[in-house]
Amino acid sequence: MSANGVSEKEHSPMMRQYLDVKDRYPDYLLLFRVGDFYETFFDDAREVAGALNIVLTRRSNEIPMAGFPHHASEGYIAKLVKKGYKVAVCDQVEDPAVAKGIVRREITDIITPGVTYSDSILDDRHNNYLCAIAFLRIGRQTVCGAAFIDVTTAEFRIAALLPEDASVFLRSLHPAELLVSAADRERSEMLRLALPAGTAFSVLDEWLFREEQAGEILARQFRTHSLKGFGIHDNPAGQVAAGVILHYLEETRQSSLQYITRITPLQSGDYMTLDLQTKRNLEIISSMQDGSINGSLLQVIDRTRNPMGARLLRQWLQRPLLRAADITMRLDAVDELKKMKPFRESVCCDLGQISDLERALARIATLRAIPREVRQLGSALAVIPLLKQSFEDAVSKRLCSIADALTPLPDLVAMIESAVDPEAGASMRDGGYIRKGYHHELDDLRQTASTAKERLLEIQQEERERTAIGSLKVQFNRVFGYYIEISKANRDKVPPYYEKKQTLVNAERFTIPALKEYEEKILNAEERSFVLEQQLFQDLCCKIAAHAEMIQENAALIAEIDCLAAYAVCADEYGYCKPVIAEHTALRILNGRHPVLERILPADEPYIANDSLFDDRQKMLMITGPNMAGKSSYLRQTGLIVLLAQAGCFVPAEQAEIGVVDRIFTRVGASDNLASGESTFLVEMNEAADILNNATDKSLLLLDEIGRGTSTYDGLAIAWSMCEYIHRQIGARTLFATHYHELAELEGILPGVVNYNATVLESGDRVIFLRKIVRGASDNSYGIEVARMSGMPSAVITRAKAILAGMEKRDIAIPSSSGLSLQSMQISLFDEIDNRLRTSIEEIDIDRMTPLDALIELKKLQGLVRTGNII
């Protein structure tokens, strides 16, 4: 029985053919070519109709069906794939006119979110990753590894992971599609939950996740006996994941994978780990406001001129370096480019001319390219000698090695130039894209066709004279081929040897033996030259693909030059300074600025620069100050400056010395994970726990309003003890912004804790934010003043002031000065409980209570006294 209860036998032959194909591709939406349409049936049709918002109809009144015209398929397929669907395209592979019985159909393309080359789906400034995660049991241990590939750029990497870190890794990589094993059900489910909505998730057979299987497939792909040369041999789970990826690519019919020439390890020791939280809080790639690039660090720094550079810059900002020598090498290169402005500008101009070599190569190697792309690749490769030459006099180590490594490919450039017509258009349908002189036989065929066409003109002239019909014309169309058209008015002059082909309203069309003869010559020659041209173009693509490794290396170097030049432009135009990078744990940023805020604030309210100073005597900066005073911005600014410096970029500061940070941890503001059912406070505590468990003395901790999500006293107590723990157990450089003025007490108690505050100026009952972070603790929250400035109704403000005055008189709940010790904090905690106890008892209406109610009430009161909370 089939999906809707119709038995196989009752189906038409075409539907049986459909079901046969669908059987082989159950996880894909099967687009089945029927005439000029791609049709989907059964459940696929329901999905497609919903996803594309198209009509769901029924075939033969029974089978659900939805489809779209084939000429518009690119847009529809893009829409489906962007929504996370995997699509298999089944085409008619023989001419229906000559087919005997049911026309033959085959899968001609498979497109999934992680395996696509289509410009309608991809963004050229983003990588598009297909990722696999594998868990392996080795002895008593479970090891985990990941592999990921961008098939459009051939970047193929593997990483060794701790099993518990797999979700964090995935969130950080943000792949378009994930492959997991059917055997790891629970773990796979956890991974699925870690993925952002819309990520495709494929569960594959367990046998694919075996070491032998992976070893074989990797050795075949890279044509080696051992994987030692790639430096990935000590990561068996990663290798399994890589093998799974290659198998999946083969299965999805990506037959020409030769352009994937290497696999490289992603060593956790080389790069700073940036968890999703930190990426989000520091707004590195996208802003918190709307998730777009607008307002992000990337938007400010991305001054690249080329898509390859743009993609690499994203990676650089998300993977800052850890070794001082590597960072300094990048900074020196930026310095050199910054100083040589005219040279840099001319290099940038060259970079702007270079097309996307990586993606063009992938399309060429997989025979998806059109002639224009090949031509563009040729022009891009032609710029390499110029680039190489222009860097010949470079001084900095990295620029010198880039100049050395750039490899011109003159023969390939010449071959492309001689083969592809510079005017080649977007379509290959009409041929004519291979240049004259490239191939002898092609030239001959074209000559034959053109001579025959000239002969047709002669025939036209001869027939005009013979028939005395001046308007007689030899014409061509795809359906009827060549014909002679004669208007109705001249109908009686048509000679008897004219054979009628077609009658129109005002004219008739004929053929004659001479016309037939030349028509055949032309069509034959054209048909053969068309096929030959396709063959020559394919051969050219294969020859280019044979140079894949060299092209990829050049592309990587061009991308790097682009990023370094972009950094230099930022340094120059935004007034950034070159940071000094050291292997100690101090941090000295003088007059640092927030790279994004300083660009968006109005000129009359410029960003106020501040210092961030850490050394052995100053390890934890306790920052108090009113709302809106600039505490969070100061925390973020410090994190961003460190991140930029370690990504090899100059920084928005007057001077900066950065002791390399192994990881930036952030706990900034309330992030809502309400969708996953967690309370704001729980999320806050999870994140705080993660920081305490993973930070080291080389980390930078940016903690904003820890404890805010719960009651004042719980929050204060947690914040206090976290500070103690960080101080005693971790020793990380920490910026701690808080509204708990009591925490200022810690300055006297824990060495290395130093108070700072975001200053304000009181002017009458107004507050002016100076945005200067200065030594000492703040002594006022100004919360009510800030509320007033936000446009709160004045009645609320007046009442709030009265309540505050009352509370301050009674010295309860809201702490008003920094003079409280932990002991006095506990005393006021009991005051608060006493007050709540008293109010609760007063509010009890004994006359309306049953004895049971009274007992329940008593239990609540007991709970209040014991835990500080009413149950």
Ligand SMILES: Nc1ncnc2c1ncn2[C@@H]1O[C@H](COP(=O)(O)OP(=O)(O)OP(=O)(O)O)[C@@H](O)[C@H]1O
């Ligand atoms: N150094 C600065 N120079 C100029 N403007 C600043 C500066 N720092 C912050 N601002 C401006 O003040 C606004 C509020 O800053 P921020 O959010 O950092 O304050 P906050 O003290 O953390 O407030 P809250 O405690 O309410 O979170 C920012 O959006 C920015 O426009």
